[in-house]
Amino acid sequence: MDYFLKTYKSWKYKNTFFLLLSLVTLFYFTGTDFGQQIITNISKFGYIGSFISGIFFVSTFTVAPASVVLFKLAQAYNPLLIALTAGLGAMMGDYLIFRFLKDNVFVEIKPIFMKLGGSSLSRLISTPYFAWFVPVVGALIIASPFPDEIGIGLMGISKLKNWQFLVISFLLNSLGILLVIMIAKLV
Numbered sequence: 001m002d003y004f005l006k007t008y009k010s011w012k013y014k015n016t017f018f019l020l021l022s023l024v025t026l027f028y029f030t031g032t033d034f035g036q037q038i039i040t041n042i043s044k045f046g047y048i049g050s051f052i053s054g055i056f057f058v059s060t061f062t063v064a065p066a067s068v069v070l071f072k073l074a075q076a077y078n079p080l081l082i083a084l085t086a087g088l089g090a091m092m093g094d095y096l097i098f099r100f101l102k103d104n105v106f107v108e109i110k111p112i113f114m115k116l117g118g119s120s121l122s123r124l125i126s127t128p129y130f131a132w133f134v135p136v137v138g139a140l141i142i143a144s145p146f147p148d149e150i151g152i153g154l155m156g157i158s159k160l161k162n163w164q165f166l167v168i169s170f171l172l173n174s175l176g177i178l179l180v181i182m183i184a185k186l187v
Contacts, residue, residue, distance in 0.1 A: 054089025087174025143172035
């Protein structure tokens, strides 16, 4: 047991491995009947279901079912309140990903990044043009109905403070969710 703990603690890419493992597990789980039933039952919880769906709205593998739940909820409840509560959930989901990426995964993959020409890319990203460009592109991705991981990653490499990230994430996710709901109502 001591050998296992010692090996685990010294393992260089444990957070990256567990991130990939969790994504594969999540992808498998959402494809099962049980996973689909859970997603469908979330819509029975009203605004709390909207908050929970917002958390799932930010992930590559759960954005589609979360969008369906949000659309169902917007038919029965106030679409603006659905967008705001789902935006809060999405902000929470984004922040968890943001902190995990920034504190764990980015630290682990930085040596790989540096070996693949990272110093040149770092200098390019540090220029005044990219200092504002990278967070703007990340924000646009978060505001879109596309999954947020890339946008969060871009915002994670910028020098945003946590409170700035939270405000931007809430506003953009709420707006993006409201637009998805409104477009779905039109179609």
